[in-house]
Amino acid sequence: MKPAERNRQPLLEPPTTMMKHWLSTTLSRLGIALTRQRRPSRDAPPPVFEPLEPRLLLNGALPMIDRIEADNRGLIDLHVTAFLNPTTVTADAVRVTTAGKDLLFGTADDVQAPLTVSYDDQARRIRIQADVPLDARYRVEVDGDAIRDLFATPLDAEFNGPGLPTGDGTAGGDLVFFTRKASSPTARLLTTAGEIRVELFPQDAPKTVANFIAIANRGDYDGVVFHRLVKDFVAQGGGFQADPLLAPAPAVDPVVNEFKRSNVRGTIAMAKRGNDPNSATNQWF
Incomplete structure (x- = not known):
């Protein structure tokens, strides 16, 4: 043997190749085939994920x-x-x-x-x-x-x-x-834009409040419209119906003016004719 041949070592397979060979042989003995996963093609359609269904949060509280x-x-x-x-x-x-x-x-x-x-x-x-x-x-x-x-x-x-x-x-x-009669009467105006609550003050304006309540109790305010709307200034209603459109609501006798509270923003007062403080009937603003 030549000196060079005595120093030659047998070539070994890379560790990864040896591991694959051992794993393939072992799985084959167990009846399991080892397959190589193919990379998806660039032309393959993207995966589609189903949207999550809506869920209601359970809080365990009883409805009251x-x-x-x-x-x-x-x-x-x-x-x-x-x-x-x-x-x-x-x-x-x-x-x-x-x-x-x-x-x-x-x-x-x-x-x-x-x-x-x-x-x-x-x-x-x-x-x-x-x-x-x-x-x-x-x-x-x-x-x-x-x-x-x-x-x-x-x-x-x-x-x-x-x-x-x-x-x-x-x-x-x-x-x-x-039910029981409230100590302080409150009117609820149910409108297409929501509900408006109006606290009435019979101690300050007994005739005006009585007139307003009488009209409401007769149902004459049912179905009326806001016939005058001016942004940041006034909303006026009570005098005209929605059906037929702008038909006058039933007339009532005028009420004597009972001024004790200022008609500031957020309050309601009866509408009157310009030069007659005692001309309030059914319109309010």
Whole structure:
């Protein structure tokens, strides 16, 4: 043997190649084939990911009524803390009654009022319109077991007092309350742009307030329009109807001027003719 041949070492395969050979042989004995993953072609379409479905956050809170409003014409608003299943908010879940000849509630001669019920999902509000006599005291009953939220949880409905959320911590139960005359009258103007609340001051303007309430109670303000709108200055209504458009509302006798409060921004006053302070009728601004 030549000296150069004695120093020659056998050539070894690179470690990576040896590992692949060993792994392929081992997997082959186990009946597993080793395949090489091909790179995607540049012309292959990009992967498509399905969009995530919307999910509702579960907070575990029971649906309750956190605000109640009822007026002297049988309009009742129940504001709830959760989104409700609209199919469960029906007239079958509500009962409105007035006292009979004995003037007592809960007796055989109670009179059940015809009513309609609607639900505004955006406002989370149940609206009840009951056909009750004007200014009559009435009783409202709501079946909390019948009205459900989107997760089929019954309304926690027990009445806890004016200004307090309903409920006793257990789903279901009945909401029962009676209306009463407010110590300070408040008018609610329901418009296409939202609700306006007007606090009335009979101690300062008794004749003006009485005239305004009488018109509202007759329904003569129902369906009237704001016929005068001037940005940053005035919004005036009460005198003309929407249907037929701008038809005059029923006329009323003028009221003597009762000036005690300034008509500043955010307040409402009766509109008058320019040179006659005692000419207020049904229009306000």
